[in-house]
Every structure is written in structure tokens, then in C-alpha cells.
Amino acid sequence: MTVATPVRIGPVKAACSNCNLRELCLPVGLSPEQVGQLDELVATRRTVPRGETLFRTGDSFQSLFAVRTGFFKTCVSAEDGRDQVTGFQMSGELLGLDGISTDRHACDAVALEDSTVCVIPFHDLEGLSMQITELQRVFHKIMSREIVRDHGVMLLLGSMRAEERVAAFLLNLTQRLHVRGFSRSELVLRMTREEIGSYLGLKLETVSRTFSRLQDDGVLEVKQRQIRIVDHNALLQIVNASTC
Amino acid sequence: MTVATPVRIGPVKAACSNCNLRELCLPVGLSPEQVGQLDELVATRRTVPRGETLFRTGDSFQSLFAVRTGFFKTCVSAEDGRDQVTGFQMSGELLGLDGISTDRHACDAVALEDSTVCVIPFHDLEGLSMQITELQRVFHKIMSREIVRDHGVMLLLGSMRAEERVAAFLLNLTQRLHVRGFSRSELVLRMTREEIGSYLGLKLETVSRTFSRLQDDGVLEVKQRQIRIVDHNALLQIVNASTC
């Protein structure tokens, strides 16, 4: 709203050392000294207003980005324009891993609210991870975790019904929010029904109907994007339901 | 068939240097000298008879595996027993990247035919990649490529219809086989209809019907697992079809 395109915030020290996300982000498990070395690498931040892209498919890949504040979606597009949301990223999570493969980004990253990211020049990260065993290890684990997450989404898309997908989605979101200090039972969705549907392989009407049904069943309270989880166990049962 | 469980083949030199897959596998882009260093790391092979697992969910993660000969599937399972094939791997492709995240494998890898793999102790690989910039770079690209591939599968599962999924699947398989010197138009499926269906988020009957329809339309010739692609362009059009 304030600016039309993302802007670089000058030479602002990113300072992983002082960041309260360091236990969720790249520095996890590093010694204070090692985090200090990261500080020199992660030198800049960038703000991305709501609705703007952090990067687009085909953009030259230079850096990874760590979400500092805000919320993103990533999506891939087919030639015919259909697109698929591949993930939602919140604070402490990395964006841009797709770009390493071909030195060009393979998806779009869009801010769903005004956001800030830390810029991690990838070349430098590779260099530093050749010096710090633990950093290399953490980075590999983060990439592997993304692969495992993707496989979970495949399971969801390939073999779950609408209600199960929505339940799994809500449980995943609340779990990640809880780690960041938010309530386990209340959340505000940052994305539209259509974006949820795209992520879950459903149409927006189906997402809406599913929310309504879960509300009727006393599992949720839904007020637009405000969700209250009334019966957490019911959600768990829905996800684990054995072909009933 | 010959042995009940996978066995280690003693101290057989794997010798990436002499391997005709080295342009498709981990050594891609490395100098002969660097490949020589890899040789010392990738010291053993392992055979996996058809139907046996290379690793299972929960197994301790020690090594990555490069498929040398044969064919694998990987699959993840939900608590209720449903499972989802997350990929099919052929020669030169890596298995086990999922295990890095938690030091335990997060999926099962099953040989679909008698296969051999090269064992790549991961700890050693991390060590060597701290010495050889190019190796680190190649490894990161391989992991990233897996992430990009997974996103493509999400797009397929989330927004394509049965015929498009099957067409995309066949094009993907033939493309990978072609790189390995096989025909672009003929292939022998190594997996059952059920496994294809699991990968594509369809039931085996739907896969079978889709094959039959494509055959009736003159796009394919299907004889059980033998597939001949009669009209390659038609397959391409099906995949790129804009919501017709």
C-alpha cells in the first residue's frame, strides 16, 4: 500500500544473534560464535508489502530468504494458467530453496500480509557452510525437511477426502503457530478460501462448505477468517480416520 | 528371488570413475580427480531383490543410495494404513534424502525389480563436500531438484484430471528413460496399475480405464505393461490443455 514494489532496506544489520527466531530458523543449534559469523552473511532485510512478490518463476536465483515477520504463499503455475499453492510460510521459515536447482526460481513467492525477510546470499551461505560443519548440517536438514513436508502434502492430495484435508491443514497451521507462541485453538487465516483450496486441491466452495460443516458439528467456530478450534480431538480423529 | 533379504556386497569398489551413470548421478560436473575422491567414499554396493525394501520408515538414516541398476518406488504411509507412492526412481537417481531431516527415514523404498544401489555414507559425503565446492554445489542442486519435482507432483495432484495426470506421468517417464538411452516412444512399466494410481492420486481402475481410452483414441498402444506412444503430440496437448 505504501510502496508499489519491494524495496531493500539499506545496510541494516540483520543480526541473527539478537533474533528471537533463531531457534526456528537457520541458526538453530549453532553456537553463539557461529551465529555471529552468520550475522555477517545475512546483512540485509527486505520488506514485501501485502500482495507483492518476493520472487517470481524464472527470476535469477541469488539468495534464500528467511521470513522474519509476515506470511507468504508459494505457488507454481502450469502453462495453461492453472496454478497450485505449494506452501504457506511463516516466520523463521526459508523461501527460495527451489531456485538452487537451476539458478532460477521455480515458483512465485507472494506476501499475504506486509512482511519482512532476511536476505541470505546463497553463494555466501555455501561458502560459510564449508567452514562450519554445523551450519552445513542444519541447512541439509532444512532442505530434507522440506522434502518430507512435500511428501506429506502428496499423501494429503492423493488420498484424503475434503474434510480430512481441511482438518490436516488446520492442525498443521496451529501446530506451527503454537511453536511461535500463538494459541493452539485460535487462529486468523491469512489466506483466502481460494488459496486454501488451491493448496488442498479443492475448490473454494468446497473449502467453505467444509468449514461450515465442521462448525455445525461443533468442531470449529468460523467467523470469516477467524477460526476457533472447539474440539481438537475431533480434528485429530478426522485426519486419522480409517476409511470410514 | 535369489536371497530373502538385501545383502551387502563385500568391499566391492563402486568406482564412480568408471560408471556410465556419472553424468546423471552425484558426480555430474566434477573433475576426474574429484570423482576419484568420490570413489573412496562410495565404496560399497548393495543388491535389492524385487519386492524387497532398501529402507523403511523409521529406519536409522546412515547413507544415501544411488540407483545403479533397477527401479524403485518410495512411499509414505498414514497411520490408518493408506499409503501414497511419492516417486519412482531409476538409474542415477538418489534415494534417502528424506532421512537427513530427522536421522530416520521418512518413507519406504521398495525395489520394483532386482536392483543394485551404490551406498553413499552421508556423514562422509558431508565431509567431502566441505572440501570440494563443486560436490557441495551438485548435492544442493540435487536436493533442490527433488523439491521442484515434488511441487510439480503437487500441481498434478491438486489440479489435473485423470487423463492429464496419466499423460504427464508417461511423458515424465519416457523423458527420463530417453536420457538413459531408451526409446522415446516405447516403454515397459515396472509398476502395477495400483502403484501408478497411488502416485497419481487415482484408483487402479481409473488408471486402467484411462489407458484404454487413450488407446481407443489412437494415442497409445497398451499391452499390459508394454506401452507404445503412438501420438506424442497428443499427449503433450492433453497435459497443456487449458480447462477444456
Next chain:
DNA sequence: CGGATGCTTGAGGTCTATCAAAGCGAGTGG
């Protein structure tokens, strides 16, 4: 040769998509 496994095909049912309309809420401008 005969059982086991996998594949094909049909009929009917279910879930989700599609199309359409109305409701809600936030921000805008008169």
C-alpha cells in the same frame, strides 16, 4: 496346468466441481 496376481470392463453411487445468487465486511467517497 492351475493358482495367484494383476488387468480390464461394467453398473451404480458418491464426492466434489460448477454455476448462480445472495450476504457480509472493509474501505471509499460523497
Next chain:
DNA sequence: CCACTCGCTTTGATAGACCTCAAGCATCCG
């Protein structure tokens, strides 16, 4: 301050794609 617009959401009716259940057929292998 209120009416208005716009984007998003909800809800209904209908249609279509895929699933389920079931039977018969092919193929492989002991």
C-alpha cells in the same frame, strides 16, 4: 456519517468425474 463498491464468503441446485463393487480375463510362474 452513510451509501456504495468491491472482494471475499456462504449457500443452493445441478452436473460430472472418479470411486466402489463385482465379475471375467490375461499373464506369469511354480
